[in-house]
Amino acid sequence: MAHQPAVLSAFDDLLQPARFKDYGPNGLQVEGKTELRHIVSGVTASLALIEAAVAAQADAIFVHHGLFWRGQSGTVTGWMKQRLALLLRHDINLYAYHLPLDAHPTLGNNAQLGLQLGLEGVGCFGDNDLGFLGQRRDGGAFASAQDLAAHIGKQLNRSPVLIAPAQTAIKKIAWCTGGAQSYFEAAIAAGADAFITGEISEPQAHYARECGVAFIACGHHASERYGAPAVAGHVAAQFGLAHTFIDIDNPA
Incomplete structure (x- = not known):
């Protein structure tokens, strides 16, 4: 078990998001429970991934493509409401790192x-x-x-x-x-x-x-199927947490 702020600090220390001018926020995008036992990683914070993480009893999700991007309307409706509602209902943390995850010299x-x-x-x-x-x-x-x-x-x-x-x-x-x-x-x-x-x-x-x-x-x-599980697996091992990579197929 690990405290959520400590896990966030570990991700930030590893990926150095402050170095990048990115298209959206890097780090903790949705706050959930404080104590973590199981991290699920995936490429995109889609509804299908969140549903799979719920089924896996995850406390946190780590992705490359998060929920929030420059140029969005800022409203919580439609697909955004569905994804956020599921995360909040199950108290799941969402960590997302875009360019910092691309760039890491060994795990990115x-x-x-x-x-x-x-x-x-x-x-x-x-x-x-x-x-x-x-x-x-x-x-x-x-x-x-x-x-x-x-x-x-x-x-x-x-x-x-x-x-x-x-x-x-x-x-x-x-x-x-x-x-x-x-x-x-x-x-x-x-x-x-x-x-x-x-x-x-x-x-x-x-x-x-x-x-x-x-x-x-x-x-x-x-x-981009390989960086998220490498980083999430690395940090999970650091804290003795369970880690599962869930690949939601996407033809794009």
């Missing part, structure tokens, strides 16, 4: 995606150094962008979108999870042979073809 989304794909980061790029730049952990190269995309599909159990301008070997790889398609130009400038992220927008296909750098979109959710 980028680091954990690299671990999942057998990639080793050797540098960073982009705003707040969120993008990772590296290579295969064994020092080798992928024979082609198609070979890299097939490897990603196998590891993530999801077929990625591939824009591959050439059949050349892929050695220098850049990646940034989620909706980081705007980082593609910075990845090109950093000398990447391929860029991996979650989503693709219209301009990236043209940049890939014109600049000769492969663009691979493996799914926003699929690319």
